[in-house]
Amino acid sequence: MRLLIQGGTIITFGSPCRVLEGQAVLLEGGRIARIAPAAEIPGPFDRVLDARGKLVLPGLVNAHMHFYSTLVRGLGKAAPSADFQEVLENLWWRLDRKLSLDDVEMSARIILIDAIRKGTTTLVDHHASPGAVRGSLDRIARAVKDSGLRSCLCYEVSDRDGAAVIDDGLEENASFARRCASSNDPQLRALFGLHAAFTLSDETLERASLMGRDLGIGFHVHVAEAASDVASNRSRFGRSPVERLVAHGILREGSIAAHAVHCDEADKDALAASGAWVVHNPQSNLNNAVGIADVVGLVRRGVPVGLGTDAMTVAMLEELRVGLWAQHLRQENPSCGFMELTGALVVRNPEIASRLWGFPVGTLAEGSAADVILVDYHAPTPLDDSTVLGHLVFGISQAVVDTTICGGRVLMHGRRLEVDLDEPALAAESRRLAAALWERF
Numbered sequence: 001m002r003l004l005i006q007g008g009t010i011i012t013f014g015s016p017c018r019v020l021e022g023q024a025v026l027l028e029g030g031r032i033a034r035i036a037p038a039a040e041i042p043g044p045f046d047r048v049l050d051a052r053g054k055l056v057l058p059g060l061v062n063a064h065m066h067f068y069s070t071l072v073r074g075l076g077k078a079a080p081s082a083d084f085q086e087v088l089e090n091l092w093w094r095l096d097r098k099l100s101l102d103d104v105e106m107s108a109r110i111i112l113i114d115a116i117r118k119g120t121t122t123l124v125d126h127h128a129s130p131g132a133v134r135g136s137l138d139r140i141a142r143a144v145k146d147s148g149l150r151s152c153l154c155y156e157v158s159d160r161d162g163a164a165v166i167d168d169g170l171e172e173n174a175s176f177a178r179r180c181a182s183s184n185d186p187q188l189r190a191l192f193g194l195h196a197a198f199t200l201s202d203e204t205l206e207r208a209s210l211m212g213r214d215l216g217i218g219f220h221v222h223v224a225e226a227a228s229d230v231a232s233n234r235s236r237f238g239r240s241p242v243e244r245l246v247a248h249g250i251l252r253e254g255s256i257a258a259h260a261v262h263c264d265e266a267d268k269d270a271l272a273a274s275g276a277w278v279v280h281n282p283q284s285n286l287n288n289a290v291g292i293a294d295v296v297g298l299v300r301r302g303v304p305v306g307l308g309t310d311a312m313t314v315a316m317l318e319e320l321r322v323g324l325w326a327q328h329l330r331q332e333n334p335s336c337g338f339m340e341l342t343g344a345l346v347v348r349n350p351e352i353a354s355r356l357w358g359f360p361v362g363t364l365a366e367g368s369a370a371d372v373i374l375v376d377y378h379a380p381t382p383l384d385d386s387t388v389l390g391h392l393v394f395g396i397s398q399a400v401v402d403t404t405i406c407g408g409r410v411l412m413h414g415r416r417l418e419v420d421l422d423e424p425a426l427a428a429e430s431r432r433l434a435a436a437l438w439e440r441f
């Protein structure tokens, strides 16, 4: 399959993020084979997409996601929660225990369609269904395969549901990671999932650490999301969550620490020394009223900070905007955080995906994965290398995604899904499953 995209304005992402005019993009063999003037790229082509009046961007990367939260939309049964611990106890931990494998698969299917529509082609997911652990990652993987998108999966191990569920969670991570490595499917990757230090004993952390090391994969874990995580770890273990997770070899290169909101100076230094990525999820942090991570301070120390949504949305440019406003407030300075936040989406997320996949993902460059989106946008002010990040935050974030391509396969064009997914039928089935789940909740 040789697919040519011509006539659009290219935004490369990566560092530096460049704007290219008069260039066409050739997709072949799942990669970006060539970026050059159309006249210099010889045919024949299986398909040519006209991108005039559109921007050509790489498919966006969401570095922290929970597919399983889809069926909670509109659920009004949770008791009012005074703090984050109560949000977990009144909502998420009541919900995830009741999820069936069918619920898990449907949750992923619904949100993956939304991801196609929003141009997010790579999602790093973190899954929990303690009442249906074994086989859950395979069911999500099936939904990912059908969507045509890329996803890195893990199961969040936690001590909160007892010994049998711990064993199942550890084994679900390991068996999925082994299958992933042997199949080397370009749509699927694995990390080793852990919930958060405050729901994990030293014994479980040590077991996971050894398994992750044997498998040669990093960890994906919530870190210091709320002040209660820090207080619990300090009172029970005499250490902060960061210190415990570093000591057990969980936070290291190739691992994702989601949130890192409540980190003192020593924690930030320890994160920098660990080599782990921090993934910032500003909309979720605002929604849960847990605080806002000091992204500026983390980046200043050399911590690589990426951007996730924690399931609040799959629209990454929306998350970027909100993240920037939140960082202004956090720093009490409206000029502070622009490069750190835009860098998280434009530079760090592609780096995270590229490391996880083992080949370049998330940038428009020859050799990168053929993950491309077309966005309707007529720049009302000069658009060039020096202004592109401002256009992303203030303009392109409000524009509509017209076309989504992943691995060289067109999943949506002219805002119509080309992938074989019956959206109304899936939504109807999802409503049926959600109603039944809410009864059990």
Ligand SMILES: [Zn+2]
Binding pocket: 064, 065, 066, 126, 222, 258, 310
């Ligand atoms: Zn999360």
